[in-house]
Amino acid sequence: MQYDKKYPIRQNLAYCARETWRGCPKLLAFFVMLILANCLVPVITTFLPKVVVEQITEEKPLRQLLLVTGLMTGALALLSGLKIFLEKLIYWNQFSMNAVFLRMVTRKGLTTDYRNQENEHFRTLQRESYANCNGNFSGYVQTYDAFVRFFSNLLGFLAFTGILFSLNPLLILFLCLTTVVSFLLNRRISKWLEGSREEKSVYEKRMQYVAGAADDVRAAKDIRLYKMAAWLNGIYDKNLKGLLGWYRKYTEKLFGASAADSGLSLLRDAVTYAFLLYLALNDRITVAEFVLYFGVVAGFSSWLGSLLGQVTDLQRLNQSINRFRTYLEYPESYLREGGKPVGDLAKPKKIELKNIRFRYSEDGEDVIRDISLTLEPGEHLAVVGLNGAGKTTLVKLLCGLTEPAEGKVLYNGTDIREYNRDEYYRLFGAVFQDHSILPVTIEEIVAEQESETIDHALVETCLKQAGLWEKICSLPQGVQSKFNKAFWDDGVNLSGGETQKLLLARALYRQSPVIVLDEPTAALDPVSENRLYETYDDVMRGKTTVFISHRLASTRFCHRIVLIDHGQIIEEGTHEELLARQGKYYELFETQAKYYRENPEGEVSGDEA
Numbered sequence: 001m002q003y004d005k006k007y008p009i010r011q012n013l014a015y016c017a018r019e020t021w022r023g024c025p026k027l028l029a030f031f032v033m034l035i036l037a038n039c040l041v042p043v044i045t046t047f048l049p050k051v052v053v054e055q056i057t058e059e060k061p062l063r064q065l066l067l068v069t070g071l072m073t074g075a076l077a078l079l080s081g082l083k084i085f086l087e088k089l090i091y092w093n094q095f096s097m098n099a100v101f102l103r104m105v106t107r108k109g110l111t112t113d114y115r116n117q118e119n120e121h122f123r124t125l126q127r128e129s130y131a132n133c134n135g136n137f138s139g140y141v142q143t144y145d146a147f148v149r150f151f152s153n154l155l156g157f158l159a160f161t162g163i164l165f166s167l168n169p170l171l172i173l174f175l176c177l178t179t180v181v182s183f184l185l186n187r188r189i190s191k192w193l194e195g196s197r198e199e200k201s202v203y204e205k206r207m208q209y210v211a212g213a214a215d216d217v218r219a220a221k222d223i224r225l226y227k228m229a230a231w232l233n234g235i236y237d238k239n240l241k242g243l244l245g246w247y248r249k250y251t252e253k254l255f256g257a258s259a260a261d262s263g264l265s266l267l268r269d270a271v272t273y274a275f276l277l278y279l280a281l282n283d284r285i286t287v288a289e290f291v292l293y294f295g296v297v298a299g300f301s302s303w304l305g306s307l308l309g310q311v312t313d314l315q316r317l318n319q320s321i322n323r324f325r326t327y328l329e330y331p332e333s334y335l336r337e338g339g340k341p342v343g344d345l346a347k348p349k350k351i352e353l354k355n356i357r358f359r360y361s362e363d364g365e366d367v368i369r370d371i372s373l374t375l376e377p378g379e380h381l382a383v384v385g386l387n388g389a390g391k392t393t394l395v396k397l398l399c400g401l402t403e404p405a406e407g408k409v410l411y412n413g414t415d416i417r418e419y420n421r422d423e424y425y426r427l428f429g430a431v432f433q434d435h436s437i438l439p440v441t442i443e444e445i446v447a448e449q450e451s452e453t454i455d456h457a458l459v460e461t462c463l464k465q466a467g468l469w470e471k472i473c474s475l476p477q478g479v480q481s482k483f484n485k486a487f488w489d490d491g492v493n494l495s496g497g498e499t500q501k502l503l504l505a506r507a508l509y510r511q512s513p514v515i516v517l518d519e520p521t522a523a524l525d526p527v528s529e530n531r532l533y534e535t536y537d538d539v540m541r542g543k544t545t546v547f548i549s550h551r552l553a554s555t556r557f558c559h560r561i562v563l564i565d566h567g568q569i570i571e572e573g574t575h576e577e578l579l580a581r582q583g584k585y586y587e588l589f590e591t592q593a594k595y596y597r598e599n600p601e602g603e604v605s606g607d608e609a
């Protein structure tokens, strides 16, 4: 079941206010002042003509007339100036609040359980959350605006209701009725918008994908070689057509609603002004009061219409805040500070996988099916199998990155769920097929820390062990060379094989008791590959290692080989034992080996491959 938080609006508004209080308290004070200014300006504007007419009709002295109108227009000017000033301050301070929210989103993304990052629902929420607090049209800024407008409108509505109530409560009822009808018409459009948002976003997503491919230097080769441009253009055009169709429907609906809205507004004005005229002609209200109510009636509908609009806006925005909070509060099940310490990090301990079952999604198939495996301290294990057999998944489970649905992983006899997971990770030096390298110096990449605390001699040893030392020495800035030309003007780029060696050096620098290498030789040239095999025993002495490879002959230097097929261990033993068994391993080895033999008819032997 998908994890979804559904807080009511008031709780989410309180949440926003709380976070704002923590992150940028003055913003709250600016909001309160803006709400008051927003309310006072129209109230004074509505009363000003009444006061002026009153002064004239009651033949008050000119000085008094000038003083009263001067005071009111002065107050108006002051409040309007204050509003502009506050809006500027708010605009600026909203950026700092956005930064606070962005930091929360980034932190969650960096520290969340790895399995959340593999969860598509979580990743969608993550993308939305970034969009929600990015820029001055973000969900949060819109929520703040809606919040300010809602309370401004509420205050204005209450003030004008009070004034109209003294005139005729039935008039309020009529005004409310017409305003609500026009609000409901607009709401229908909002509902349609909500319902068809998915359709629109599918068109946009596909168009963005094509635009992204046009801008992606990695895709540029394939697009040209495989003549994908026409195909991509076709996708773009098809979706553009769909999007334009969507906008046509939207415009039609919008036009229909605004026509009805204008009709209602005309009716409202005609009825109320006729009523006011009737009262004035029958001396039931003074000319000054007529002028006042004239303004109040127009203002009342506008306050109420906006108020209802803000409720709809807040409801819509509430959904995005709920999704934002769902992301931030996404459950973390791995123990961190509260977990047990792992203990001695210098020597490896026994690792056991007991009846492990795993699937990536609830409705998906099992990727690992009932695997049990014990790794003795210092053992070198090779994991082989066809593509998609579950090898990488198995090591992710072993490293505690993902959690089995059934069964458990034990380290030194204790379920790894009981350990402090961050400490548990320190047991592993790993090279995965998909990796990330920060754009820092070579030395910092190897040591995964900043320059001041690096053990330079160890960096050199690891780069030598990985076979990259000579290459690094040939760079003008040696280990101080900055990685990634895209980031640094004077940066360096490494080839695929060199990058793999750099990653191996990084795994070795950790001096962790367990080393996991997922296809570490895939990009290596034959000399480098051979060198890795020859030095493997020396470099990995005393460590437990898991070596995933498709080159079956290369796994001979491991103490034991397990063959995974459809998420199960189907064969297990040394290279020689597995060949002698003449099972699946033998078959795969034979398939690979025959291309290396001078005499394809010859007998299979471990030495020939």
Ligand SMILES: Nc1ncnc2c1ncn2[C@@H]1O[C@H](COP(=O)(O)OP(=O)(O)OP(=O)(O)O)[C@@H](O)[C@H]1O
Binding pocket: 118, 360, 361, 367, 385, 386, 387, 388, 389, 390, 391, 392, 393, 394
């Ligand atoms: N993040 C993921 N989400 C969903 N399915 C996944 C994910 N990663 C892998 N899979 C699926 O799990 C299965 C096993 O993948 P895994 O990467 O463990 O295989 P592998 O044996 O390492 O393959 P290869 O030799 O190609 O690297 C595959 O069918 C793959 O499609």
